[in-house]
Amino acid sequence: MIYQGKQKIWADYQKEIPDDHWFYVRSCIRQNFFPGAERMFLEICRNVLGKDFYETEHHTTCGGIAYHCDTIPQETVMTIVARQFALMTEAGYENYVASCITSFGNYLEILETWHEFPELETRIRELLWKACRREFKKPKYIAHASDLIYKYRNEIAEKAKFRLVNRRTGEPLKVVEHIGCHYSKMFPSKGVGGAEYPYVLCGMIESWGGSVIDYPERRHCCGYGFRQYHVKANRGYSISNTHKKFESMEPYHPDMIITNCPGCPYFMDRWQYVIAEMEGKTYGQNGYGIPVFTYEEVAGLVLGYDPWDLGLQLHQVAVEPLLDKMGIEYSPEDKYKGLNKKDLMRPELPGVLKCC
Amino acid sequence: MKDNIVIVGGGIAGMEAARQLLRMGLNPIIVEKSDHLGGHVARWHRLFPDMTPASELVGGLIEATGQANIFLNTEISFMNRLKDSYNIMLSNGVSVIAKVVLITTGFSVFDASKKEEYGYGVYDQVMTNSDLEQWFNNGNDSRIDGTEINAVGFVHCVGSRDEKARNSQCSKVCCITAVKQAIEMKQKFPDAAVYCFYMDLRMFGKKYEDFYISAQRDYGIRFIRGRVSEVSENIDGRVIVKAEDTLAGKPVKVTLDLLVLMSGMVCNRDCSSIAGMISLQTDSDGFFKSRDNISDIICSSREGIYYAGACTGPKTVPETLAEARSAALEIFSYINRA
Numbered sequence: 001m002i003y004q005g006k007q008k009i010w011a012d013y014q015k016e017i018p019d020d021h022w023f024y025v026r027s028c029i030r031q032n033f034f035p036g037a038e039r040m041f042l043e044i045c046r047n048v049l050g051k052d053f054y055e056t057e058h059h060t061t062c063g064g065i066a067y068h069c070d071t072i073p074q075e076t077v078m079t080i081v082a083r084q085f086a087l088m089t090e091a092g093y094e095n096y097v098a099s100c101i102t103s104f105g106n107y108l109e110i111l112e113t114w115h116e117f118p119e120l121e122t123r124i125r126e127l128l129w130k131a132c133r134r135e136f137k138k139p140k141y142i143a144h145a146s147d148l149i150y151k152y153r154n155e156i157a158e159k160a161k162f163r164l165v166n167r168r169t170g171e172p173l174k175v176v177e178h179i180g181c182h183y184s185k186m187f188p189s190k191g192v193g194g195a196e197y198p199y200v201l202c203g204m205i206e207s208w209g210g211s212v213i214d215y216p217e218r219r220h221c222c223g224y225g226f227r228q229y230h231v232k233a234n235r236g237y238s239i240s241n242t243h244k245k246f247e248s249m250e251p252y253h254p255d256m257i258i259t260n261c262p263g264c265p266y267f268m269d270r271w272q273y274v275i276a277e278m279e280g281k282t283y284g285q286n287g288y289g290i291p292v293f294t295y296e297e298v299a300g301l302v303l304g305y306d307p308w309d310l311g312l313q314l315h316q317v318a319v320e321p322l323l324d325k326m327g328i329e330y331s332p333e334d335k336y337k338g339l340n341k342k343d344l345m346r347p348e349l350p351g352v353l354k355c356c
Numbered sequence: 357m358k359d360n361i362v363i364v365g366g367g368i369a370g371m372e373a374a375r376q377l378l379r380m381g382l383n384p385i386i387v388e389k390s391d392h393l394g395g396h397v398a399r400w401h402r403l404f405p406d407m408t409p410a411s412e413l414v415g416g417l418i419e420a421t422g423q424a425n426i427f428l429n430t431e432i433s434f435m436n437r438l439k440d441s442y443n444i445m446l447s448n449g450v451s452v453i454a455k456v457v458l459i460t461t462g463f464s465v466f467d468a469s470k471k472e473e474y475g476y477g478v479y480d481q482v483m484t485n486s487d488l489e490q491w492f493n494n495g496n497d498s499r500i501d502g503t504e505i506n507a508v509g510f511v512h513c514v515g516s517r518d519e520k521a522r523n524s525q526c527s528k529v530c531c532i533t534a535v536k537q538a539i540e541m542k543q544k545f546p547d548a549a550v551y552c553f554y555m556d557l558r559m560f561g562k563k564y565e566d567f568y569i570s571a572q573r574d575y576g577i578r579f580i581r582g583r584v585s586e587v588s589e590n591i592d593g594r595v596i597v598k599a600e601d602t603l604a605g606k607p608v609k610v611t612l613d614l615l616v617l618m619s620g621m622v623c624n625r626d627c628s629s630i631a632g633m634i635s636l637q638t639d640s641d642g643f644f645k646s647r648d649n650i651s652d653i654i655c656s657s658r659e660g661i662y663y664a665g666a667c668t669g670p671k672t673v674p675e676t677l678a679e680a681r682s683a684a685l686e687i688f689s690y691i692n693r694a
Contacts, residue, residue, distance in 0.1 A: 001589055005469070005477035196472035196586075216588040216596045251591045 006197050013194035017151045021052045023093035027100035028061040033266040036311030037294040038099050064102040068226045078124045081110050086134035096139035101261040104144040105182030108190050146260035146295050150200045153207040161304030164210030167327035172211040173255040177201035180261025201258050208302050217248035224263030242271040246283050256322050257292040268292045269316045276353035287354035289317035318356040358383040359455035367395025369665025369680045370460035371417035374424045376684035385425040393418050395462050401492035404536040405563040435633040456660050456687050463621040463666040466515030475587040481595045484619045505545045507612045510534040511584050512554040516620030525641045527620030528670040531558045534618050535571045542575040550577045553584050553599050621670040643669045654683040
């Protein structure tokens with residue numbers, strides 16, 4: 001591997017990311033999968049870094065999943081997105097940041113389509129007006145939320161209480177980074193680092209002390225792939241994709257996986273349990289799995305937030321081995337206690353995959 | 357006093373034209389920006405389809421052009437049209453009034469690192485056709501030396517016929533060069549599996565088809581019709597190539613010790629600056645535009661300016677030499693007419 005070769009490519013794919021004043025839109029599925037991630041994003045941006053991030057409860061799904069599953073026409077998705085832009089316009093913002101990778105790709109695709117076919121934009125404006133009497137300006141900048149954490153990565157590193165370093169050995173943790181397909185594969189110039197060797201997560205990992213693993217199936221789909229998972233007959237493809245990735249990364253002995261997509265951490269986390277049940281195989285040390293995180297969760301960990309406040313108890317793969325490596329203290333007794341110490345009840349432990 | 361004929365570019369086109377012009381009793385001046393004559397061919401080892409040593413051709417041309425005025429390490433600083441000639445200022449400070457300018461600037465090799473998915477410059481065991489040819493010449497390349505070569509792959513059409521790379525043109529020579537290099541690798545590593553990944557094979561030249569059939573029949577080289585989608589690196593440093601076999605109708609994945617990218621021909625980087633000096637036209641592919649692509653390929657739209665070789669588009673060596681001779685004859689006729 002020639003690291004300088006990657007640096008040369010990264011230098012070609014840097015995009016302008018405004019520092020402040022963003023209209024934030026959540027994902028429609030992330031809060032169910034990893035409920036602490038989006039809250040931590042706003043916590044870091046607003047309260048740790050003092051930035052202006054606005055969100056509204058009137059925001060809805062972008063329609064991306066339905067669009068990619070071919071269940072709604074493109075005009076419908078465009079009108080939904082036009083309404084989101086109207087909410088941004090009404091709130092007085094022009095920088096639009098999406099939590100979801102598919103939404104991010106969806107917004108970029110729609111803006112590019114309108115650029116190529118202005119008559120379609122005119123038609124969507126008419127449809128939006130007929131539907132809800134709203135008008136919109138197009139965002140001046142569109143970013144994915146991971147772009148923002150990438151931009152703030154060094155500020156986060158300065159405030160960090162923990163680093164991605166094995167406290168016992170002093171060695172950098174070996175980190176697999178997985179980028180959601182819709183981040184830059186459609187529009188390489190819109191992603192930090194491009195499509196083939198994206199830098200957005202690598203930059204965070206390097207800044208926070210870890211070392212990045214480049215393994216053969218790095219670019220491969222996590223296994224979610226809407227038409228793989230949402231079409232029930234295709235679910236075998238989903239888990240076989242995930243299995244292929246884990247088999248490929250296994251020889252590198254990763255300590256953790258970081259992702260920037262709603263579906264990727266979920267499937268790479270949950271399918272480890274299924275692979276263990278089906279194949280009797282686990283990929284972490286001593287029968288554990290490889291813990292999978294969102295970048296917001298990792299930012300929260302290095303900043304010293306309580307792992308259980310980050311929602312890490314909802315991961316299938318136990319995170320405790322990673323917390324131990326980083327030297328993060330946690331209370332096992334509090335793992336399944338919610339707000340105000342409410343008992344969340346302990347889940348049943350799997351038969352093969354070791355969990356805490 | 358003889359009229360000056362400035363030849364811009366000291367590759368095989370420029371030298372062959374100079375050789376012919378000298379034989380006609382004219383006065384060619386070769387301006388070459390690098391420190392040697394012969395252009396790309398001078399760095400090549402053997403030429404298809406007869407495995408002729410490239411050094412024989414280049415050496416012969418250098419010897420034959422010994423009487424010409426040759427400026428190495430020299431570029432055209434500016435050029436402007438006078439009444440019936442051209443005023444040319446060279447980067448070494450010499451000024452030349454030339455009756456005729458023959459442009460033989462050739463081509464540039466496509467920068468394979470632009471095809472990021474193939475990993476050139478990122479993965480250790482990925483090289484280009486030019487790199488491999490240099491290894492054939494000097495036997496010195498860490499990607500091959502000291503590596504156990506059990507499997508080699510060649511990717512055709514790297515940067516050619518590729519809208520994403522903004523090059524729609526076929527580079528003409530890559531198919532047959534890949535066949536040649538695949539055979540040479542098989543000769544050096546007889547036990548190695550050698551694969552060629554191609555879109556289609558354009559075996560248009562004399563003996564090309566025979567050469568291709570020999571590669572399959574006599575050397576067991578495996579031709580897979582399908583484009584490579586991505587290249588990655590294994591934990592042991594070998595490269596993993598994913599492609600689609602469109603004849604078998606299924607994806608293929610092979611692990612290789614060496615991957616060779618057949619970088620195509622793109623217009624010379626100096627093309628637009630030279631064209632700008634005297635308002636020459638360039639084509640949509642960036643190469644110089646001939647007055648007519650059938651009957652006047654060596655003529656420009658301006659009086660006294662001629663082309664030869666790959667400055668107007670990808671050419672084979674025989675085509676380049678033929679154009680150079682044709683241009684010399686046309687120049688001889690033009691000077692006598694004037």
